[in-house]
Amino acid sequence: MTGSLSPTARVVVNGNRDASWTCRPAPSDVRDFHRALPGYAPTRLVGLHEAHGPGSPRVFAKDEAHRLGLPAFKALGASWAIHRALRERAPAGPVTIVTATDGNHGRAVARFAREFGHRASVFVPDGVHPAAVRAIRDEGAQVTHVSGDYDTAVATAAAAVGDGILVQDTAWPGYEDIPGWIVDGYDTLFAELDDQLAAEGIARPGLVVVPAGVGSLLQAALTHYRSTTALPGTAVVSVEPESAACVLSSVAAGYPVTVATGTTSMAGLNCGTVSSLAWPRIRPGLDGCVAVTDAEVADAARKLARLGIDAGPCGAAPLAAWNALRAAATDARLPPDTVVLLVTEGSAANPGPGSYRLEA
Template sequence: MTDTTVTRWVANDRSTTWSSPDSDDAALSFHRGLEGYEPTALIALPELARELGVAAVFAKDESTRLGLPAFKALGASWAVHRALEAHQAGTDAEVVTATDGNHGRAVARFARKAGHPARIFVPAGGIHPSAVAAIRGEDAEVVEVDAGYDQTVAAAADYAAGSAGVLVQDTAWDGYEEVPGWIVDGYSTLFREIDSQLREAGRASPDLICVPTGVGSLLQAALAHYRRAEADSDQGGEGSGTAVVSVEPDSAACMGPSLAEGRPVSVATGQTIMSGLNCGSPSSLAWPLISNGLDAAVTVSETAAIEAAHRLADLGIAAGPCGAASLAGVRESLTGDDRVSRRRHLGVDSDSVIVLTITEGAEANPVPEA
């Protein structure tokens, strides 16, 4: 465990020739077959474009994803399906996970739909009481662990191993990478939708996308998508493409220190209203894509996330603190100290298109008053 001084911005001088493997459409096809599936809205925000000095800003609003108020439904639905199939689990097999936010409710929802009980481990006092109530509302057993997120994940893994439960965790470690990989594959649907929606709006791929980041699974999905050789070709050839920035709370920021050290670094975490991002260790599965494909890591304060949430609410988007962190991260990157050099590093100018990934709605995690 590393105790680090928080640095708000860490640039990564990635290789512009590196690319991730192309992926198939299996997860997207699965999602399209689910009851209630439809692409979430991509909302143009011209007011923010003017404020940030760019051509366009869009918000990908995940507050209504498959009947749940967060993007986690994409990864959980696909991973629960694949894990139960792979384990040939009987109907009494318990689906197990740890969560500091919306992942647990999503796992519980799709376990229930598949006819299986669920046991969800949560850090005691680490997530909003309404989120705990929502998990219980999916008929799941909730186990509160008097420890931080990383220790809660370990407790869930130990329980699943000892009970023959089916662990569906979005954190990867050595020896546990297949299921987290399915979760990442599920998240790819979000970025495929963005591509299609931008084309319908007469735009190409975004020049910059900001991704609220916990252990890094959604970030991994973004990098897998935007660093494909096919994507690079579509966007104009070698070295071009979408700049990707991770956004973390300054009380739980492991991506910047990891980039600075050139290896995954675990950090001590504190309390944050961005509970879904309160993670101190990068996923081992995500790290190769982060180190090779991420453009920068930025951290944001509680105040910045709250202010961003209220600004989005003024524009008609009810974002929770984690979702609003995307806007807070863009503001820190493009309008804060050293903004000229940061814009240059990201390739952002007055013609740029920015996408904010609004990963959760206010229903999932209420926003305090400013």
């Protein structure tokens, strides 16, 4: 895949991709932990049946609309990170789990803080939809509004943690253990994909399209597909809003770049700074980046709804990115019968300005 993407304003190839680079796999006990949680079940893999003739890519969506009672994969990272943080600290009684969020991460943290017998304090920036705030409060969390963007909310949460435990899904120098555990938690999603593809007689995907906010899920994908135990040959591409393309801008520059963010229906991807833990994986391991518009994800969400997949703007972004790659004729450059995987999430996850619940 490296070199097959055409650099444009919205599709950028990673010139620093190193095909020889590998990393250690995620811890082996993560999936066992998730399997032991009440209500755990693998989310479904759905064939989109978009073939255009013999040799065309086969496209599948990993439908994350129902994950441990929440509408997105965030439950995997939050549950494992809180479990690990509590194991390290071994508190004598209830503590406050603190985080900043643009929606769904905060809800997941609040859910598992409560289920594990603790409190949650969640900081939200400007632009978070009232429905997302209400969902966090309904999990029993205290919610505090922060005037400013997501990065400002993260800084405010970190300063306010006190005797609590900060469970943030982005890292910076000096704060990397817990964000790393969140990333480890997401590996369960990709381990499930391995099993589901094997059941279809598929050894590995040819292309995986992953939504990227600060890059934690993207880091998990790169760890999985670039690990020393992975089969080679899987390309990984990120997708972001045009108005908050910090990964694309960083890849284009060759170093981490903070971008100003705007208003987008993709509220969960409205992030301006790449996680310091994700960047060392992104620079050598990511094949390319795509930026998409709100209109494109709205169209993609309607298409997914017609196929029986409930996806909001963030969840529809990978299909919008795949459509952009096809429009650039990138799919024609893929090997025949390539398997394409799109990671989605439900419409109830990260509602943002102009969000919608689409019917078929």
